Amino acid sequence: MPWSLTIGKVAGTNIRIHFTFFLFLIWIWAVYYKQGGSAAAWQGVTFVALLFACVLLHEFGHIFVAKHFGVKAPDVTLWPFGGIANLDQIPEKPSEEFFIAIAGPLVNVAIAILLMLYLGGTTDAAALMQVDESKVGLVAKLAGANLFLAIFNMIPAFPMDGGRVLRALLALKFGFARATQLAASIGQGLAVALGVIGLFGNPMLVIIAIFVFLAASGEASHAQLRQIARGAIVADAMITKFETLGPQASVQDAMEALIRTTQKEFPIVDGAGRLRGVLTRDAMIRALKNQGPEAPVLDAMDADIPTVPARASLESAVKSFSEQGKSVLGVTDTAGRLVGMLTVENLGEMMMLRAAKPGARPRPSDFSGTPGPWGRA
Numbered sequence: 001m002p003w004s005l006t007i008g009k010v011a012g013t014n015i016r017i018h019f020t021f022f023l024f025l026i027w028i029w030a031v032y033y034k035q036g037g038s039a040a041a042w043q044g045v046t047f048v049a050l051l052f053a054c055v056l057l058h059e060f061g062h063i064f065v066a067k068h069f070g071v072k073a074p075d076v077t078l079w080p081f082g083g084i085a086n087l088d089q090i091p092e093k094p095s096e097e098f099f100i101a102i103a104g105p106l107v108n109v110a111i112a113i114l115l116m117l118y119l120g121g122t123t124d125a126a127a128l129m130q131v132d133e134s135k136v137g138l139v140a141k142l143a144g145a146n147l148f149l150a151i152f153n154m155i156p157a158f159p160m161d162g163g164r165v166l167r168a169l170l171a172l173k174f175g176f177a178r179a180t181q182l183a184a185s186i187g188q189g190l191a192v193a194l195g196v197i198g199l200f201g202n203p204m205l206v207i208i209a210i211f212v213f214l215a216a217s218g219e220a221s222h223a224q225l226r227q228i229a230r231g232a233i234v235a236d237a238m239i240t241k242f243e244t245l246g247p248q249a250s251v252q253d254a255m256e257a258l259i260r261t262t263q264k265e266f267p268i269v270d271g272a273g274r275l276r277g278v279l280t281r282d283a284m285i286r287a288l289k290n291q292g293p294e295a296p297v298l299d300a301m302d303a304d305i306p307t308v309p310a311r312a313s314l315e316s317a318v319k320s321f322s323e324q325g326k327s328v329l330g331v332t333d334t335a336g337r338l339v340g341m342l343t344v345e346n347l348g349e350m351m352m353l354r355a356a357k358p359g360a361r362p363r364p365s366d367f368s369g370t371p372g373p374w375g376r377a
């Protein structure tokens, strides 16, 4: 992840801090400084830093349980709005997702209990008189914040942990895809309700509501895509009729190809049949404006296009779409020659066709017989 600083590694997981988090600390310092001078400023920053240490422990709650189920977590990043643990995959086995999701909030509950025990141990002791009052205040505030984190994260809507817990529970009865749809609908309904409540005086709630609403629909379409991609290979979905450009071609040649075809992306293929890059319509127009029609396509293309073998599972291709953030993938044969293209658009078309096929609707039993790491035993 760019713009983040790796501060350490725990059990194979890199801990990263996004640079906006440092800006956030400076901002907190400044806000408290204005209110109560430098003592208050450092106290404010200390509180936020401790709070984020708790957020990090929450993420490691997820990570350690995920590890237990064989899911790796290469990194976790702290942002001003919280922590994000990057898990390799989301287990489809409901019980595993349930335990991974609930582990985070449970960590916060545990921290809150420990902090309250610590406070309970000192409140009735005579030693309390000697204890720095601000320190007690800080611990109490931190305990409260941890309880808030646990409750907030258990809101039953994606991307909150509560949404995943809800899906896992629903999946026991309805199967993964249907459970995701149900959980997403419940989450969106809740987001609308939150938004309406927020309109009467809490703008922060409106922002959270919009965020939850969008995240819920994203999760639902992703799950549907995975369901449909299952069992198919890349060759089933790829485009095989398309025009390519040679490495010597100019932007002018590309413009002509753009006009005579309906394609929007043109693969640049060398003499050996290997994919050198892809020129999109937008990049073409940009190059035309900045460098003129004689510019070589090699300069204008995106050279960083991932390829997948034609025999690979469509599911793995869907995964690389979401990981790489590209709208197009090259498909190669065993010799590494380009034999097809896969775009988000034609994947969408395949989804529509498959969903329209009678009997294509996912049934709960579809999962119980699925072999592989996430098949329910």
Ligand SMILES: [Zn+2]
Pocket: 058, 059, 062, 104, 105, 153, 161
């Ligand atoms: Zn969490």
